[in-house]
Amino acid sequence: MSTDESGPQDVDAAVRDLLLLMPRMVGRVKRIQVPAELRSMALAPRHLSLLSYLLFDGPMTVNDLAARLEVAPTTVSLMVGDLTRKNVLERRPDPADRRRRIVSVTDELRPAITRWLAPGAAAWRQALAPLTPAERALFVATFRAYEAALAREDDTDRADG
Template sequence: MTSSRVERHVRGRQAAGTSVEADLGWALGVVFRRYAKEAAAALDGVPGGPRGYQVLSTAVVEGPKRQLDLAAHLGVDRTVMTYLLDDLEKAGLVERQPDPTDRRARLIVATDQGKEAICDLERRLVQAEQAVLGSLDEAERRLFRMLLQRVAVKADAIDPVDNACALADEDVDITKT
């Protein structure tokens, strides 16, 4: 945004009398921090915490994936993924198996112990989610999740550099909501 657009944006917020509670970034931050705290407690004891859970869940739900593909899919640095898999493997939750189509690659496969663990972890995460979204009824929670997932998928598909340029070129009137 140019400096004149930033000034109009700030003046628009002040004129509209909007508080910080009306700011999307503030709301997302509050909800994220609360969910991160609840989820971390729910995933206590899982090697790698939330990332370890995501790896295990992906291996259970989507089946075997190549280690590098799994890292890319979850947005985890490949070196970090190696250490994470080492810890999950030591805990008996996943194992690396040779990829029959590429002898240089390894497939990440959930063990029986990992498949059993995922059920308990999902139950605990549902409780964490309910603690965070407790002010919404069940229908509102489903709608919130659906809308949030739609926004997340779209946001993940947009190149951040291109998106930043597009946003900077927009002249948004924030007083109209």
Template sequence: MILLMPRLMARSKRMPIPPQLQDFALTPRHLSLLALLLYDESATIKELAAQLQIASTTVSLMVGDLSRQGILERRDDERDRRRTIVTIADAHRAAIEGWLAAGADAWRTVFAPMSPAERALVIGALLAYERESMILTRQPD
């Protein structure tokens, strides 16, 4: 795992950004946000923050930046005008789908022969690693 994890992270950072998105200064942090919106179709800032496990203000700043660039669209929730629904702009959906498809396809291929219990074990191990690495790398106050 010590040898594998850095290779996996480096590979994900080298995923080429599609030409139609290269002028938008997208970074790896945008990848998770876009992936959530791609697979969930739409979400509120609060929902995105919970799924990404980051502050709502951080998500709001990212969404604002991507909205100004035309990558994301924001609209008021018809049922609750205080909530804002975020979606990927139709003009960029195909490019984002193509960008993220290779990673999604790789996970589908890996998980396909596994039982639900085996998939849960893999995901559980990765989550446990994430928790432990956060604890071990926490800086003292």
């Protein structure tokens, strides 16, 4: 790294370091092999987020998934329908309310999806473990702010284009 990692960094130096780091991170993430069982399914990053929630937080309703993914329930319903047809997800009646459906990863593909997510989860655990809870919260909030700023820029570009 071009700056002293132990000392304070001005904003421009931090931006420079992150702009150099992000393409390497994205490249490494893209090289994570999709398990053979999932390769023919044309899974996209949006599917990865949905599957991550279901693996980490357990089965939930479409509305709960939509709230966590910050998208409309109809968007999640379409994704769930697509992944259900591919036997990645299943919908079952909620035992507490038979009118509601609970979405979960199928037992058949759970091991493959877990293998797919494991390298990223392990790397994040290793990077975040030495931090205090407050530092981890700040890191996550910073990443969220970065993504939100990119989204605003993307929205501005679409409005101008």
